[in-house]
Amino acid sequence: MAHQSELIADDIEQYLKEHENKDLLRFITCGSVDDGKSTLIGRLLHDSKMIYEDQLAAITQASRTSGTTGDEVDLALLVDGLQSEREQGITIDVAYRFFSTDKRKFIIADTPGHEQYTRNMATGASTASLAVILIDARYGVQTQTRRHSFICDLLGIQHLVVAINKMDLVEYSEARYEEIVAEYQTIASKLNARDIQFVPMSALKGDNVVNPSESMAWYQGPAMLELLENVEISHDQNLRDLRLPVQYVNRPNLDFRGYCGTLAAGVLMPGKAVRALPSGKTTTVERIVTFDGDLEAAYPGQAITVTLSDEIDVSRGDWIVAEEDTVPLASTFEADIVWMHETPLEPGRLYDLKLATRDLAGKVTAIDYQVDVNSLEQRHAEKLDLNAIARCQVELTAPVPVDDYRTNPGTGSLIIIDRLTNITVGAGMIHQPLDSELPYEFREHDSKANVVWNRTSVTQQMREQINGHGGKCVWFTGLSGSGKSTLANALEVELNRRGYHTMLLDGDNVRHGLCKDLGMGEEDRAENIRRVGEVARLFAEAGIIVITAFISPFRADRDAARALFEQGDFLEVHVDTPLDVCEKRDPKGLYQKAREGKISDFTGINSPYEVPTSAELAVNTDTMSQQDILTQLLKQL
Template identity: 85%
Template structure:
C-alpha cells in the first residue's frame, strides 16, 4: 500500500505514534440510488493512497465482469462487497472503510439508498458526526435525498456536506450547481443541522474530491477532502453534563472495586463530587483507571474504570453524574422510533428496552404521528411497519434517568428488543419527558368552581402493584335490618385476615362526619350517596378494596356511583331479606318509630326501595348463615 508518509518505511513506531494522536471523524455517505456513494468512497480511498495493491488488482479484474464504468476501474467495487450488490449495482448492507490523511483519521459508512434499507442507513448514521448527501447533478433533489437528510438530522448529525455529483455529465455547468443548491435549501429549512456545505464534484473523474478541479474554475471553495479535514467536531460533544453509565462492576480482589463504562458526556477528574442515579447516593471520584495507567482527566468516548472514596451500592445500569446535575427520573417519555423488523410494532405490547447500559421493560402507549420520509409530512398510524419512523409515547415499568437525545446521544437513545426472540426490532431517540407537559388538563365537569384536573405522578396501577391487588368497591344495599352492616364487617374481617388492604364505609358512621349536615329527605339521601361514591372511588384509586353498607334505595343513585368505577371494579351486593324479617330484627327500633309516624321518609314504610335489576351478587340473608354468605362474597370479590 502506498501512503504519503515516508515514516511507514523509515520509522513505523513514529508513524503509529503520529497516527494515534490524530483526530477521528466518522461520517456517512447517503442519497438516492446511483448517486455515486460507493464510487465516491472508492475515489477517496484511491486518491489518498489507502488501497492495497492486491485490492486494486482484484477490483480491476472485477470491473471487467461487474463494473459499470466501461474501460475504467470501477472504484465502487471497493465497498460493494456482497454478490447481490455487484449484480444489481446497488448498496444493500452498510460498509465501513478506514483511511487517513496527515491531518485526520476517517471511518466511512457507505449506506444504502433504497427505501427498503432505511434501517441500514439509520444504523450507519447512529455513530456518525457528519453526513455527505450525494445528489446526481442530472436529476437534482430526489425523494431519497429528503429521506436521508431527515434521518441524518433526526439522529442528531450537525454537519451536512451536500456533494453535487456527476458534474461531468452536465458539462460542469455553474448554473446547474446553483439551481440544485437553491432546491436543497428548501429541504434544509426543515432541518436542525447547524452546518451545511455545498461542493460540486465528479466522483468518477476525481474532480473536487481530493484535489481541486480544473474543469470548474468558477468554484472557489475547498475540495471535499479539505472540507472533511477541516470540519470542527469537538464542539459537538457535550462536555458540560457528566454522564457515565456503569457497564460492569470490577471486583478482582478485596482491595479494589471499580465501576467500568464509556464516558458518554462531560469531563471527569479525580476528586470530583458525583451522585449515583437512580439511588441519589453521593461520593467523590478517587481514581480514573485505564489499562495504560491512571488518568488525570477523562473525556467523552473514553472507556474507563472509576473508583470512589466511599463504599456504596452501584450496579450495572446505574449512572454516575455530577453532584449538582438535576437529571429527571421518569417512566414515560416521547421518542422518535425507527422500526427495524418485518413484524409491525404494536402499541400496548411489552418489549425489552435497553437505555445506555440499563435494561427495562416497556411499551409504546400511543403513536403521535408517523413521518412520511418522502415528503416529511406527519400522518396517523395505528402501528409501525418495517422502516417506519414515528413520534411515540413510551412507558416503562419503572422510573429511570432520562436525557434528551440531542444533548446526550449516548444516554438519550435506546433499542427495542422482542422479548420472545431476543431480536432488536427498533431504535429510539428520546425527545422529551411526558411529565414535562402541563401537570393538569381541562376536563368537562359540573363543579360550580372554575377548576382543572391535576395529574398525579403515582398512578392507580402503581399503588395496586404496591398493595398486591386491585382497588375496587363492594357496595352493599338493602332494607334496614337486612344485615348489610354485619355482612360488610364480616367480609372486611375475612379480607383483612387474608392480607388484603380494605376500608369499610358504614352508613351510620358516615352520618357522624362526612355527611353530618344532611337530613333524611330524598334530596339529602341522594347527596349522601353521591358523597360516599366519590370517597369510595378515591379509596379504590389508592388500591384499596372499599366496602360500603348503605340502604341506597334508589337505582339512579347506585348507578351514578357505579359510573365512577371502571368495568369490573364495582360489585353491587343486594342483601335481600323480606320486610317482615327486617321488622322482626329491627335492632334500632326504627320500623316501630316509622309506623308510629315519628320518622318520615323511612325506606320500606313511607319511602320506596328500588330492588337492583342487575346486582353482581344477591344474598338471601334470612336463608343462610353469615359464614356461608361471606364465603359466597369472597369468591365473587376475589
C-alpha cells in the first residue's frame, strides 16, 4: 500500500509520477527469537498509516486468540501470517511487506531468528541493502546477534541499523543502552560493513520507530524511519566495472541481433569498447534498446538489449565487459556456501550450478572449513548439513569468468541445484579464483613425440557420478578355447541387465581394427596387449566397466596393464581350463592347425602360457557352471 498523500485526491497522475520515480530500499529485520522483529514492522506500517482498516480489524480480532500483548493489538500478526507462526509466536518463513513515504519506497523482509531457519534468513538478506538487527535490551548481545551479523556481512550488506528494542522494559535506561552499544562494537570490529547506526526504541510502545520518543530525551539521534529514509545506498552500486551477463539473444529478423540481459554493474553507453567473455572478442556497442526507445546510458539494474558493431559470437551465459577490464577465467574457485537442503552436501558429488545467466555442471572438491555461525569459529567438516555455512573449493566443467562477490554481487554469486530433483539446495558467494596453474603439466613419458599432459575439466569422478558407479577393468586371461569370450559376454549381459555401463573388448575383434597391423610374433603380441590396456584404461576413466577377453599369455604384459589402474580397479580372472579340455573343444580349429605345424607361436602348443600368480579369481569352465562363475564375478565387483 502507498503512503497517505494529499496528491492522491488532488492530482493522482502527479502522485503516481512522483511515486514511480522514488528510489527503493530493500531491508531485512533479524535478531533473536522474541526480540520484536515482527512487532517493529507492524509498528512501522501502523504509525506510518500503511494499514487498511480491514487489516487492522482482522489483526485486532486475531490478537484475542493468538496475540501476545494482552489487551493491546498485536502488530506482529501483520507479518506472522502462517498458522504455525501464530501458534508458536515465532517467525518461520520470510515475510515481505511493501510501504512508502514521501521520500522513499521500501520492501521489508521479516526473517526468522531460529538457527534452524538460517537458510530462510540468508534468502531474505540476499537482495537487501540494509539490515535492522534487533537486540532485546534486557538480554543484550546474544548468540543469534553474532550469527545474523555474520550472515549479513557474508552477503555483503553495507548498512546495519542496530535497534536496541524493549527499552520500556529497562525503564528507558541510557546506561543500559550504552552498555549494549559497547558490547556490539566488539562484533562490529570484525565486520566489513562501513555504516553501522544504533537506535534505542520500543516497538511495542512506538518509541523512536516512526516518531521520536518522549521517554528517551537523552537520545538525540534520528528515529528508525528517518534513518531508513535517509540512508545513502546509491554509492553501493558498482559503477566502475562493466558487467552485462547475456540472458537471451534476440533475433526477430535478419536485420537485427540484440543481446538481452540485466546490467549487473557499470555504466554502458553507445560507442563503448567492450569484450565478450569467455571468447575474448572485442567490438563496440552500437545501440542500447528498450521497449520505450534507445538509451543514451544504462545503469545497474536496468533490463536492456544491446546491439554490437561487429558480428561476434555471443551466446546466453556469456558476459559483455569493458574492453580494458581484466576478468579472470577459471574452472575452480573459492566460495562461501550456505547449504539449504536436508540432504547434506558431499564433496565430489556433481550438481548443476547457475552463475549469473550461465548453467553448467560442477562440484565441491573440498571443504576448507565450516563456520560455526554461533561462535564464528572455523572447524573441519567432511560434509555440510542443512543451514551450514562453509568456505569451499568449487570445480566446474568449463572455465568461466569469475568475480568477487563483495565487488560484484550480481556476477559473483551462484546457486546449486540438485540434478535429479531440480531443487535449489545451496547458494554461494565467490571469493577468488583458484586457477593459477597451467592447464597442462610436464610428465615423464616414453613417447617419441615432445608432448605434455593436458588436464581435463571433467574428471573421472564426475563421469562416475553421472553413471552411478565406478570405472573398472575385468581382464579374462586363459588358453584359447578356455571359455574367456563366453564368460565375458555373459558378464556384460548380466551387468547391463542390472543397469551398469559396460564395454567388451574381444581379442579377435580388436585385431580387425585397432591392432590389424600386428602379427602373432612375441613383440607384436606384447604390443597388442599394451594397446588394449591403454584403451581399457580410457574406458575406465569414462566411468565404464570394461571387460577384456585375451589369451595375454605373458605375465609381464598383464602386469603392465594392471599398473595402468588404481588399486582395486583391475580384476584379473584366470580361466584355468585344462589344455586337453581346450584342445578337445577347439571351436576355431586352431589347435589342429598348430599340431600340423600350420600355425607357429600358438599358446599351449609351441608357445608358453605364464600362469597368473596374483589373479583376483581363478575359474574352470570344465568343472564349474557359468552361473556359479558369474556369481563369483559379481561378488568380486
